[in-house]
Amino acid sequence: xxxxxxPEDLAxxxxxxxxxxxxxxxxxxxxxxxxxxxxxxxxxNPDRADGPEAARALMHGIFTxxxxxxxxxxxxxxxxxxxxxxxxxxxxxxxxxxxxxWDEARHCEISVKLGDWMGTDIGEFAESVFLYEAACNxxxxxxxxxxxRALEGLAIDVFNTMREFGIQAGDPVLEFCEDWMLADEVTHxxxxxxxxxxxxxxxxxxRTRALEFQRVVDKLFSLGGARGEExxxxxxxxxxFRELAGFNTEEIDEIAALSTESRQDxxxxxxxAAAQAAATTSGER
Amino acid sequence: MAVTVTPETFTMVLFxxxxxxxxxxxxxxxxxxxxxxxxxxxAEAVPLARCRIDSLDxxxxxxxxxxxxxxxxxxxxxxxxxxxxxGRLLLQAGDRLDPAFGxxxxxxxxxxxxxxxxxxxxxxxLQQLGYESQRQRRLYGFRNRHGFxxxxxxxxxxxxxxxxxxWDDITRLSDDALAxxx
Numbered sequence: 001x002x003x004x005x006x007p008e009d010l011a012x013x014x015x016x017x018x019x020x021x022x023x024x025x026x027x028x029x030x031x032x033x034x035x036x037x038x039x040x041x042x043x044x045n046p047d048r049a050d051g052p053e054a055a056r057a058l059m060h061g062i063f064t065x066x067x068x069x070x071x072x073x074x075x076x077x078x079x080x081x082x083x084x085x086x087x088x089x090x091x092x093x094x095x096x097x098x099x100x101x102w103d104e105a106r107h108c109e110i111s112v113k114l115g116d117w118m119g120t121d122i123g124e125f126a127e128s129v130f131l132y133e134a135a136c137n138x139x140x141x142x143x144x145x146x147x148x149r150a151l152e153g154l155a156i157d158v159f160n161t162m163r164e165f166g167i168q169a170g171d172p173v174l175e176f177c178e179d180w181m182l183a184d185e186v187t188h189x190x191x192x193x194x195x196x197x198x199x200x201x202x203x204x205x206x207r208t209r210a211l212e213f214q215r216v217v218d219k220l221f222s223l224g225g226a227r228g229e230e231x232x233x234x235x236x237x238x239x240x241f242r243e244l245a246g247f248n249t250e251e252i253d254e255i256a257a258l259s260t261e262s263r264q265d266x267x268x269x270x271x272x273a274a275a276q277a278a279a280t281t282s283g284e285r
Numbered sequence: 286m287a288v289t290v291t292p293e294t295f296t297m298v299l300f301x302x303x304x305x306x307x308x309x310x311x312x313x314x315x316x317x318x319x320x321x322x323x324x325x326x327x328a329e330a331v332p333l334a335r336c337r338i339d340s341l342d343x344x345x346x347x348x349x350x351x352x353x354x355x356x357x358x359x360x361x362x363x364x365x366x367x368x369x370x371x372g373r374l375l376l377q378a379g380d381r382l383d384p385a386f387g388x389x390x391x392x393x394x395x396x397x398x399x400x401x402x403x404x405x406x407x408x409x410x411l412q413q414l415g416y417e418s419q420r421q422r423r424l425y426g427f428r429n430r431h432g433f434x435x436x437x438x439x440x441x442x443x444x445x446x447x448x449x450x451x452w453d454d455i456t457r458l459s460d461d462a463l464a465x466x467x
Contacts, residue, residue, distance in 0.1 A: 017357040017358065019357075019358070019359060023359055024359060027332070027359055027360060028297050029297050029298070029329075029330050029331070029332045029350070029360075032297055032330040033330050033331055033332065034330065034331070037331050037333060037349075046429050046430075049335075049397060049400075050333075050334065050335075051429065052425055052426040052429040053334075053426070056422065056425070057356070116421070117421075117425070118421075118422070118425045119419055119420070119421030119422025119423070119424065119425045120422065123357065124356060124357070125356045125357060126356065126357045126358065126359070169428075169429045169433075170432060170433050170466070171428070171429070171433055172433065173433075
């Protein structure tokens, strides 16, 4: 078996349709949407008219994320020889990744059943493979900070939001399933935090690189500020669960700030595009 | 009968206007609105999915572009979504035009639970006409508004399989289910 399987080679059947992050990032509607529509952002909860539909779509995203998390953890078991070098992984780290594979496989099964419960077919929404892409980093420490700390951290925020959605809607199935998966995610993030500290204890440069990689992933997947701490953030930053997963207050504050920054960046791009469109229109008159 | 879809040329999304016209014409005939003049105004720059009936003569539907979009392929048209969205709205427009149906409030004034119950009744009729209509998805949306209870599921079934229901029937089924949730 070869090492470092590229994302385009992931095995999927004909039900799955894949979109790249760039397809969404370059969607002209991102900047052309009228300002009053852009402002229509709200926390994901059942009070939103489109709440159940948004929850269904998010649940499908969780499902495909679980598949990729299984694939990523599986690759980390295989891609590195056992050892303590920069391109090696300790046996105990591989054991943790094997345990994570077990969890992620269970999450895939749970997510499929939740999809059935919510009326979603497998493949009804597009799959984006950004989680697996972060799991392709050649340095195992960067791989764990990008996936376990940044993206599994995002999973904590998402699962907590969905669990709250289930509680507010009175949906016992969603609440129960999300609660159990959330507990596993906390463990996965803590694995990332623990291994980051252990493997970089004597290598501050490597730790700096790993944390920088995490910041890049965290900002990119704040999703234009959709995950954050503002009143209208659709996905709330789950501080308490992140603390349980080994994040300190300063680290959580930094993620909140990155999210605000990401939101502002998007707003700036949209404002510039609107101004440009207005100038073009006025020039045509 | 005339079906008008605006814009004629889409620039933000890869929608084909004649395809939308054909789908709307097909579903209009199926739901008994084949003789009506229908205007579809698509807000192509909006990837959200809200839609509403703006007028009944001619029947004018205001659609955010996301409502016609293929959820697997951004910016691409889904003919299924066109049928599902327009079919539901045309059935509700037909309800409004039928004196026997009763007098529902304006779209913006309808309580969310009642709105969802009416949607279930409309999509259930599309299903009865042979269109794929994602029953479980609609049941999940209904349960979110009316409770995860046997009473809510029973109300859903009566709406989904219903024929010749009135606005009073729909609101009563919705209210009775909500009473059990409370």
